[in-house]
Structures are given as C-alpha cells and as structure tokens.
Amino acid sequence: MTDAPQDPAPEPLLSTRGLGVVFPGRPGAPPARAVDGVDLDVHRGEIVALVGESGCGKSTLARSLLGLVRPTAGTVRHAGAPLAYDGRSLKAYRSRAQLVLQDPSGALNPRHTVYEAVAEGLRVHRHRGDERGAVTGALARAGLRPPERFLLRYPHELSGGQRQRVVIAGALVLEPELLVADEPVASLDASVRGEILALLLRLRTELGLAALVVTHDLGLAWNIADRVAVMYLGRIVETGPVERVLTAPRHPYTRALLSVLPDAPGEPVVLAGEPPDPTRVPAGCRFHVRCPVLADGRAAAAGVADHCRNRDLPVLPAAPTAAPACHWAAAGGAG
Template sequence: MTGLTLEARDLAVAFLLRGGEVATALDGADLTVRSGEIVALVGESGSGKTTLARALVGLQPPSRGEVLVDGVSLGYRTRDLKPFRRRVQMILQDPAGALNPRHTVYDSVAEGLRLHGLSVNEEQQVAEALAMAGLRPPERLFLRYPHELSGGQRQRVLIAGALALKPDLLIADEPVSSLDASIRGEILALLLKLRAELGLGVLVVTHDLGLAWNIADRTAVMYLGRIVEAGPTEEVVAAPQHPYTQALLSVVPEIDRLEPVVLEGEVPDPTRIPRGCRFHPRCPALASGLAVLVEDACRTVPLPVLPASEGHRAACHLAAARLESEEWSHG
C-alpha cells in the first residue's frame, strides 16, 4: 500500500429545489484525510457531513471547489473515477439496505472485484476480506444471505466488500448508528485494527462526538454546510472552542464535566443561511449573554472558511475574541 492523501478544497454543493429555492448543502469545506489516520466528521442531521463524504468519494460533483487526490484534482469521467474508487471505498449507513437481499455473502463481497474486472483469485480474496472484517471462518458464510445474519455481521460484510479491493481509505457513513452498544464497540475496534495493521485511513461520518472521542485522531465539526471547529480530537474534546461543539459534547454520556445544553430554535435549513455566524440563531452563548461583546458581529459579520491545517481552530467570533484576550494577557 503506497498511501493516499484525499483533500477537499473550498468544496461547495448546492441543489435546486422544486419551486426555485436553492439548498446550500455544503459551502466552502476544507478537509484532509490521509492513509494511516482516522478522522471524524461530526454534526447533526442536515449539517452537510454526508454531502461532503459523497463529494470526497466522487458520488457528488461539487458546485465549487475541488477534490484533490495526492495533490491532483479528481476528474468525474468514468475513466478517472474507476481507479480512484478502488483506492477510496465508501461504507454506507444502512447495511440492511445496502446489501442486495438476493445476493449471498460471497457475491456481495466479490461484487467490487467483478465490477473492476480484476484478475485475482476471487475465492481467496473474498475469504481474506471476510477474515479481515472479523468473519471467521469465512467459508461458512459464503452461501448465507443478508436476512440470515445479525446486524453486526451485515456491517462486517459491507466492510469486507470494501476491503476486497485493498483500498487506501475508507469513508464510513454512520457505521454503527443502527447497532447495539456492544456491537458498536466491536466495529469501532475493527476500524482501529484495520488502521493499525493495514495502514488504512478512515473518515468516519457521525452525529456522535463521543464516537469521535473513542476512535479519531482528528475531528471536524460541521454546522449548516461549514466546518466550524477542527483539530486533534483530544484538544477538541478537552477544550472545545465553538458553542456548537460544546453543546454536542455536553450530551456525551462519558463526559460529565459539562452541563447538558439543549439547542433551541429550528434545525439547520440549507435554503435559509443566516447573516453573520450561521449558528447565531441557536447559539447558547448569545442567548445567555456570554457573547455580549461580540453579539453584533455574531449576527452580521460572516466568518471565513476554516483552512485545512493541523492545529485546533474554530470559526466563531466569541472564540476569536477569547483567544485574542488570552494572547493579550500573556503578552
């Protein structure tokens, strides 16, 4: 495995809706994922995280910006996408819906090999992929159908189907959301094992910041089409800078240092982007008066897109003012 770097640069995706409204699902996202690391993309439903994942894997052409593969812009012609998709595999959210009920486990895992026309020992590669996904002995599952499997086994079959192509990166969309707590832990442990043993990179799309805390090297938090905070997971969890991240973190059961925050107001509407900071209509800091010195900026001054970098950063007027104050006091 040679390794791979996948980047989103100023990526935007907009959809024209019935009635002429435009939904801005993604609006200037910068994100980098590399082989050998796990990155979590966190946010509520409607935040744009799945759209970003689909754009990164070539399933959704962007309205603006580009996807870079080892520094080269991704093309969207079939001849460009086919070799790319061998290296970057997407694991869909619902294993029950993603697996064809008429296909055996063997055929489901072998499907990618056949689509790409690879000259390999198919049976051996299918067996190896199932074993890597934790389904042993693999031959016992060859002729079974999805309805004969548990939810955890179906998720592992999806992972095996991706592994059969020997990719550099996996993009996993809510990979454990439909699983029991005990099985969730097993799947997360499997992703960590694949990273350690195969050098795989993994982008995990999730609404659960607690999951990111357990598995990810870096975390990016999305709200209404923008990444609003990003950095090493330990820093994001230990010292969240954005009020939205703080709210998501406050309801993680394993973290009891924060009072639970219930976000008021409507969920994000991609057809109606607010002026200023797009989180300000629901911001607990504004509602409580903690942002009194910057509240005008919060409501009127747009925030720049967060650049892709290794440091901990947030797109927030209050966080910027707090950081400036700390730098001044230490200066």
C-alpha cells in the same frame, strides 16, 4: 548557527479546498447550500471523524469526496491529483476509496449470498486474479472467520454486526487506501458497536488504511479518531486533534454537542430554534440564531454580538488548528 531546514508536511491522501455543493430548490424555492466552502484533509493511516447534527451536510460532503455527488465549487484532490469526473477516472478512484454505509441491510442485496456481495466489486473492476481467494481474505480481515462458513449465507441469516462486517469486507476486497464510513455503527447494538470500532482501528494498524468516519456522536469520535472536524450548516466550525477538541472545545456548538454525552458534567445545553436548514443560511455567523453564548449575553459582553449577527466568518483552514470559526471564541471568550 542556522536552524536545520524543516521537512515539508506530508501530502494529504485526500483533501478539499473551498468545496461547495449546492442543490437547486424546487420552483420558487431557494437552493440548498449543503456544503459551503469546506477545507478538509485526511492523511494516510489517519482516522478523521466528521461530526455534526443531521442535516448539517456531513453525508453530502462524504459523497462528494467519493465523486458520488459532484461539487459545484472548489476541488477534491487524491494523492495530490485533482479528482476527475469522467467515468473511467472515477472507476479507478473508487477502487482506492470505498464507502461503508450506515445500514448494512440496505447495502446488501437480500438475494445475493455473502460471496456474491463481496465479489461484486471485483467483478465491476474486472479483477483478474483469484476471486475466491480475494473474497475469503477480505472476509477474514473483516473478522468473519473462518470465512468459508459465511460464503453461501444470505443477509437474513446474519446478525446486524455480521452484516456490517460483510459490507466492510466488500470495501476491503479491492484493497483501498481510504474508507469513508457514513454512520457505520448507528444501527447496531452497543456491544456490537465496540466490535466494529475495534475492527476499524485494527484495519488502520494492519493495513495502513485511512478513514473518514461520519457521525453525530462525539463519543464515537473520542474512541476512534485521531482528528475531529465539527460541521454546522455546511461549514467546518472547529477542527483539530481529537483530545484537544473534545477536552477543550472552543466553539459553542462543539460544547453543546459534548454536553449531551452520558458522562458530561453539568446540564445539557439545549439549542434554541430549528436544526440547520441549508436553504436558509442566516447572515453573519450561521450558528448565531441558536447560539447560547449570544442568547445569554456573553457575546455582548465580549463586544462581538453585532459581528455574530452580521459578519460572516472565513472558511476554517484544513490544517490542524485551535482556531474555531466563532467571533466570541476568537475574542477570547472560550477560555
């Protein structure tokens, strides 16, 4: 008796393969390899958290997914089709994929009312339906109820959480499939952060929205994400289901990020050296110059210290996997 054929895996809503973004340096300075060979998938209705320190390339990767930064290598695909970079194609794509920025005050024009802020996307895309109905509907979905109370207000008349909801409403008004949220709660008080995260989860449930949430906070990833991708110096170093990555991390960098959370057991891991510099990517594993496993001799005991210093690692595949981009973990040292 033969096994029944397996259904093919669903096609990602958004995917990258070998994605690279290199920024030219100043005269006499090396270029910055901000994103360096990234494979990443976001499926329909899925929330993926992209986690890492400031300067690791998260925001550049997010903007390249929306066509705001043009990659210098690799591909971005939306619903199976390669992203085209002509003006008309990008405009159509951005009606399906919307960016939510970290600072709602900076994202909103102080001279525009809430109505004008939310309606802007409709006007850019020449929406021909009921503009007022679309605006009030988006405000209601973003949790600003009754929406009529907010239409004529200006940003300075709103709380920080209300301003972030207006930004989210401006993204929702075009009925996108995907939100790319860059540190969406970093500027908010703790109580308001929970409300905005609950809103993103509700939108996923009610509208089937997918989201890529860019954050430095693994605690946020635990509360909202289905999968997590940990980024260091332009590369994804660990990825997989959020529960697996955050309860049984295999990469030393992931472990270090988790160790500084408020409820983490043991002492925080203090990383040596400077934060990642994309103009100075070291040979070998790009984390080795700060890696506590190399510093305390565990990599040497596992026989991989020379590999850590001298042998580059392959790009981690996009598919959910327990494999980290780490010589020591691959040798069984992370168990």
